[in-house]
Amino acid sequence: MPSTPPAQGYEIVDFAQIPGVPCPCGTAKRGLADVSDYPGTIHVTEISTDAKTHYHKRLTETYFFLECGEDAKMELDDEILPVHPGMCIMIRPGTRHRALGKMKIVNIVFPKFDPTDEWFDE
Structure with a gap:
């Protein structure tokens, strides 16, 4: 059976209208999660100073840095960049x-995004 095409050829996400949810990094606003024909999600995340080391078994994440202090770093496995x-x-x-x-x-x-695919070594 063919799928029903979307009512329009685009989606709009207003992150100002999305409530933030706690995550290992701080607080995330997650967009496009309910759009069936978009294969991913887009988050605007405020990173706190006490982000927890974690990993995902299935998810690939791409961080684009909008704002950060001069001393901001990422810990990726055993490397700090x-x-x-x-x-x-x-x-x-x-x-x-x-x-x-x-x-x-x-x-x-x-x-x-799938919250059950957040893993911690603790």
Whole structure:
């Protein structure tokens, strides 16, 4: 049976209207989760200073840094890298990661974000 095409050829997400939810990094506003023909989700995330190291078994995340302090860094497995606004890091499944320092990012997640795919070593 053919699927029903969307009523229009685009989707609009107003992140100002999306409530933030707690996540290992801080607070995330998640968009496009309910759009069946979009294969991922897009999050605007406020990273707190106490982000927890975690990884995903299935999800690929791409962090685009919007705002961050001069001392902002990303911990990726055993490596710590400085980051700045305008940078982007793609994080493959299995990579343990966390942000160090306060920052605001856009996180593009494929496939769609699944909160059951957040894993911790503790």
